[in-house]
Amino acid sequence: MKNHFDVIVVGAGPAGVSAAISCINNGLNVVLVDSKKKEKIGDKVCGEAISKETSHTASDLLKVQYPHGEEINTDVKELVLQTAIDEDHIALPAIGYMVDRHKYGQRLLQDALKRGVKLLDQTKVIKSITKEIKSITKEKKVAGVVIKPLNKEEEELYSKLVIDCSGVRGIVRTTIDESLEPFLYNKLTKSDYASCYREIIELEQEHDLDGKIVLKYEKDIPAPGYIWFFADGGKKLNCGTGFIKEGINKDKSVKAVYFNAMAKYYHPETYAVLDGRGGNVPIRPPLWNAVAPGLLVAGDAAFHADPLTAEGHGPALLAGYYAGQIAKEVIDRNEYSTQALWGYNRHIFSSFGSDNARSRILTITLEKLGADNLEFLLKRKVIKQTDLTSEGILKKNSVFNLLNRAIRCLPKIGLLILIKRTIDVSKAVAKLCDEYPETPDKFGEWVAKIESLYEKLT
Numbered sequence: 001m002k003n004h005f006d007v008i009v010v011g012a013g014p015a016g017v018s019a020a021i022s023c024i025n026n027g028l029n030v031v032l033v034d035s036k037k038k039e040k041i042g043d044k045v046c047g048e049a050i051s052k053e054t055s056h057t058a059s060d061l062l063k064v065q066y067p068h069g070e071e072i073n074t075d076v077k078e079l080v081l082q083t084a085i086d087e088d089h090i091a092l093p094a095i096g097y098m099v100d101r102h103k104y105g106q107r108l109l110q111d112a113l114k115r116g117v118k119l120l121d122q123t124k125v126i127k128s129i130t131k132e133i134k135s136i137t138k139e140k141k142v143a144g145v146v147i148k149p150l151n152k153e154e155e156e157l158y159s160k161l162v163i164d165c166s167g168v169r170g171i172v173r174t175t176i177d178e179s180l181e182p183f184l185y186n187k188l189t190k191s192d193y194a195s196c197y198r199e200i201i202e203l204e205q206e207h208d209l210d211g212k213i214v215l216k217y218e219k220d221i222p223a224p225g226y227i228w229f230f231a232d233g234g235k236k237l238n239c240g241t242g243f244i245k246e247g248i249n250k251d252k253s254v255k256a257v258y259f260n261a262m263a264k265y266y267h268p269e270t271y272a273v274l275d276g277r278g279g280n281v282p283i284r285p286p287l288w289n290a291v292a293p294g295l296l297v298a299g300d301a302a303f304h305a306d307p308l309t310a311e312g313h314g315p316a317l318l319a320g321y322y323a324g325q326i327a328k329e330v331i332d333r334n335e336y337s338t339q340a341l342w343g344y345n346r347h348i349f350s351s352f353g354s355d356n357a358r359s360r361i362l363t364i365t366l367e368k369l370g371a372d373n374l375e376f377l378l379k380r381k382v383i384k385q386t387d388l389t390s391e392g393i394l395k396k397n398s399v400f401n402l403l404n405r406a407i408r409c410l411p412k413i414g415l416l417i418l419i420k421r422t423i424d425v426s427k428a429v430a431k432l433c434d435e436y437p438e439t440p441d442k443f444g445e446w447v448a449k450i451e452s453l454y455e456k457l458t
C-alpha cells in the first residue's frame with residue numbers, strides 16, 4: 001500500500017470529511033482514516049439539531065449540496081430554555097434542521113470519495129509520529145501516524161500534514177511529542193467533556209413541540225446539565241442529558257439521571273425507544289491554539305462544539321474547510337511550522353470561535369446559579385427573553401434598567417452581581433477574540449489575558 005500522502009485526515013466525522021473534501025478541492029492527495037466500517041461512518045450519538053445557516057455556509061464553501069431529502073427529519077424553528085416551570089421560559093429563534101446524522105454523514109462521505117479521497121476504514125490510528133526535519137537545527141514536526149487496520153499488523157503512514165479530526169478523543173493531539181508545541185493543549189481530562197445519554201423515542205400520542213428544541217434545566221441533573229427534548233418529526237423526540245463526571249458527580253450514572261428526569265415528563269410505558277446510546281460532548285472553550293508543526297486539529301478534537309447547546313456539527317464542517325485551505329497554503333510553500341499554520345487559528349476565531357468561547361462563560365454561570373436560582377431569575381423576570389436577542393441586556397444597561405432588575409432580584413442581589421460580571425467577562429472575551437494574535441509570538445500574552453477572564457468567574 002502507498003504510505004506517503006500530502007495529507008492524512010484522522011476521523012471521518014463531519015470535521016474529517018469536510019477537511020478531506022476541502023483538501024481534494026485544492027488538488028491535494030488525501031487519505032481519510034476511520035476506525036469504523038465504511039457503512040457505519042456518520043452514525044453518531046447526537047441531538048441531531050443543526051443550524052441551517054452554518055450547514056449552508058459550509059456546503060457553499062465545500063461545493064456540496066445542502067442537507068436534503070431523507071437526510072432531514074424535520075425543521076427547527078425555536079430554541080427554548082426552560083426550568084421545571086413551563087411558563088417561565090426563554091424562546092429564541094433557531095432556524096435549522098433535525099437531521100438523520102447517519103444518512104447525512106454517509107452522503108458527505110460519498111461526496112468525498114467521488115472526488116478522489118482515499119478511505120481506510122476499519123483502521124484505528126494508534127498514535128502520532130514525530131520526526132526531525134532538519135538535522136542541524138533539530139527541528140521536528142508531526143510526520144504521520146501509526147495505524148492498526150482490523151485483523152492486520154500495525155503500519156506507519158506518512159504525510160506532509162496531519163489533520164486530527166478524531167472527535168473528543170483527539171488521538172493525534174494527545175499523543176504528540178511533549179516538546180513539539182508547548183502552546184498546544186495535549187491532554188484530555190474529565191472536565192473537558194460531558195458524558196451524555198441520548199434516546200430517540202416514539203410517543204403513543206402527538207407531542208406539542210413541533211419545530212422546537214427544548215433545554216430544560218432540572219434540579220436533579222448536575223448543573224449546568226439539562227434534559228433536552230428535540231422534536232424530531234411526527235411523534236418522535238430526540239431526548240437526552242449529560243454532565244461532567246467529576247467531584248461529587250464522579251460516580252453518578254448518566255443513564256440513571258436521565259431516566260429519573262425523563263419519568264417526570266413521559267411515563268416509560270407511553271413510548272418506544274428507537275435508539276439509546278451514550279456519547280461525550282466537549283465542554284471547554286475552543287482550543288486557543290489548534291496547530292503544531294505538521295498538525296492541524298479540527299472539530300471535537302479541538303473542542304469546537306458549542307459548550308452550551310452542544311452544537312458541534314456545523315463548527316466541525318467549517319473547521320474542516322479551513323483546515324483544507326491552510327493545508328493547501330503550507331504545502332505550496334513547503335513550510336509546516338506553527339508560524340506557517342497560524343492562520344488556521346485566526347479563521348476559527350473570526351468564525352464560530354468567539355461565540356463558543358462566550359458560550360462557555362454562560363455554562364460556568366449556569367453552573368454557579370443552579371436550576372433553583374435560574375427558576376427564580378426567570379420567574380421574577382430578572383432575565384427576560386429580550387435580554388438574549390440583539391436588543392438584549394448588553395444594549396440596555398441603563399441605570400434605570402439595572403435598578404429595576406435589582407428590585408426584582410431582591411433578596412438575592414448576589415445573583416444580579418453574578419449576571420453583571422458574566423456580561424462584562426463575555427464582552428471582554430469577545431473583544432480579545434477579535435484581537436486574536438496575528439503571529440504566535442504574541443500568543444503567550446494573549447492567552448494569559450483570556451484565561452484570567454475565565455478565572456474571574458470561577
Ligand SMILES: Cc1cc2nc3c(=O)[nH]c(=O)nc-3n(C[C@H](O)[C@H](O)[C@H](O)COP(=O)(O)OP(=O)(O)OC[C@H]3O[C@@H](n4cnc5c(N)ncnc54)[C@H](O)[C@@H]3O)c2cc1C
Pocket residue numbers: 010011012013014015016033034035036041042044045046047048049050051123124125126165166167168169171196197198240279280281298299300301305309310311312313314316
Ligand atoms: C449526546 C450528544 C448530542 C449532540 N447533539 C448535537 C446537536 O444536536 N447538534 C450538533 O450540531 N452537534 C451535536 N453534538 C455534537 C456533534 O455530534 C459533534 O460536535 C460532531 O460530531 C463533531 O464532529 P467531529 O468530526 O469533530 O467528530 P466525530 O463526529 O466524533 O467524528 C470522529 C470520527 O473519528 C473516528 N475516530 C475516533 N478515534 C479514532 C481513531 N483512533 N482512529 C481512527 N478513527 C477514529 C470516529 O470513528 C469518528 O468517525 C452532540 C454530541 C453528543 C455526544
